[in-house]
Amino acid sequence: MYFKLFCVVSALSLFSKCHCLGEKDEIQNHCDLLRQWLAPSSVTVELNKKGFHREVTTTVEFRSKELCGVKVLLIHRWPRDVYVDPYQLASLSDQNKWKILLDSPIDLEVPAHEASGFVTYVYPFSTGPTSKLFKVTIPIHGRYHKPSFDGKMFKSVDIEAPELLLRTEKCAQLSSLEPHTVVDAPCTASNSSTCSWVKVKPQQDLNPVSFQLPVGDGSLVAHVCGGTLLVTMICCVALSKYMWKHQII
Numbered sequence: 001m002y003f004k005l006f007c008v009v010s011a012l013s014l015f016s017k018c019h020c021l022g023e024k025d026e027i028q029n030h031c032d033l034l035r036q037w038l039a040p041s042s043v044t045v046e047l048n049k050k051g052f053h054r055e056v057t058t059t060v061e062f063r064s065k066e067l068c069g070v071k072v073l074l075i076h077r078w079p080r081d082v083y084v085d086p087y088q089l090a091s092l093s094d095q096n097k098w099k100i101l102l103d104s105p106i107d108l109e110v111p112a113h114e115a116s117g118f119v120t121y122v123y124p125f126s127t128g129p130t131s132k133l134f135k136v137t138i139p140i141h142g143r144y145h146k147p148s149f150d151g152k153m154f155k156s157v158d159i160e161a162p163e164l165l166l167r168t169e170k171c172a173q174l175s176s177l178e179p180h181t182v183v184d185a186p187c188t189a190s191n192s193s194t195c196s197w198v199k200v201k202p203q204q205d206l207n208p209v210s211f212q213l214p215v216g217d218g219s220l221v222a223h224v225c226g227g228t229l230l231v232t233m234i235c236c237v238a239l240s241k242y243m244w245k246h247q248i249i
Contacts, residue, residue, distance in 0.1 A: 058138075121185065
């Protein structure tokens, strides 16, 4: 009887070791596949529309095969010259396959010289294996600038390309993926905690995309203010005479 019990315990112990080895091999295999995803990928940034209201479209194409469980994150660092509308982004997130997180509240009314830069975290998602190709379009809006006193009629705004990060829960030892850089960022768009992500190096050096915003002519400030005051006074006088003539109280 004791011999039978010893055999059962030995068999269970052996099965447990085999299971652990299999799980370890699976994790190592997943890390190897993630390393393939970290190969330089194609990232393109396009700027669409004109005027103060633009769209920044980022297209990412991986060269590796599909892999389940890989999370993708795009980090955009925006200058103070532009802003995004959180309510507009919320409606777009419901229509498209991505979620977005802002690092700070956005004031839609302040001019550029009173604003500060901000960061957006974009999380594309899918129900199946992570896609090799995805596209994210973010609408941005230009802020008003101080009038220029040096004759410049436009302000140039540079939009930097986003950082591309990857993460997978099945490969926790991201330090083994050197020389790739490991950074901390919010795990999901809910911003409940931070996780370690690996930064992907693009195939090519990405130059910022630029556009120009019109600015006022500072030398005309006195003329514009004087003209505005004059027109306001004329309208007030005309309105007062009309009210007096028709006895409107």
